[in-house]
Amino acid sequence: MQAEEGKLSGETSDNRPYVSYNSTLTRQDTGEKLNARYRNKDGTYNQTELDKVTRLMRCSLTGREMPVPVKLLELLDAVEDRFGKKGLILLSGYRTPKLNGQLPGAAKNSLHMLGWAADIKIPGYSSTAVKKYGLKLGAGGVGYYPTKGFTHLDVGKVRYWVVKKPPRKRYVRRARQRPSGKAKKPRLGARRRKSARPQRKNRLNLCKEP
Ligand SMILES: [Zn+2]
Secondary structure: OHHHHHHHHOEOOOOOEOOOOEEEEEEOOOOOEEEEEOEOOOOOEOHHHHHHHHHHOOOOOOOOOOOOOHHHHHHHHHHHHHOOOOOEEEEEOOOOHHHHHHOOOOOOOOHHHHOOEEEEEOOOOOHHHHHHHHHHHOOOEEEEEOOOOEEEEEOOOOEEEEOOOOOOOHHHHHHHOOOOOOOOOOOOOHHHHHHHOHHHHOOOOOOOOO
8 A cells, every 4th residue: 555655756765766557648639638547456467558558659640550568658657657647748659651751850760660659748847857857767768859849758779869959040141241242251060050951941840869
């Protein structure tokens, strides 16, 4: 009984995360909400509930499903529990190669195509807080998208990356307006900013893995 009560705190006394085995996920695109109690009282997995999660995390383009790895579900559950157990917003779960290929900026070998990854948001919490906790758990990959406000979590190798909004092209515009008519020599970095420009067009919530 005491162990059950302890689970409400989110962490054990030695900082190991608890998992409630009860996960609430909402798909952002369709608004579907699922509360999955994916473990039975005896600790075994409940296949019916796992199937519901698999269905929820289906490819948004084709509707195809890929069985959700229990490790990913427990990782998501641990994160959910840490941030108040109020549920996670799922932006992207399983992707067929067709969908992944249509997403500019998505990694060619994205773990989303194995069903091993999820892009999530937690209402009321910043992506900074979520990625910090993801890193602390060290259960797989963590992708940090501060300007898009979501975090990528997967159960592949432990790794970390950040995708920030490319800087503005302000300098180039100013150079054209010089009254002398003489173009100022671009500073180092100006070219790099220019090449980063196409990423700005991408307004979808995408996952670019390294
Ligand atoms: Zn992702």
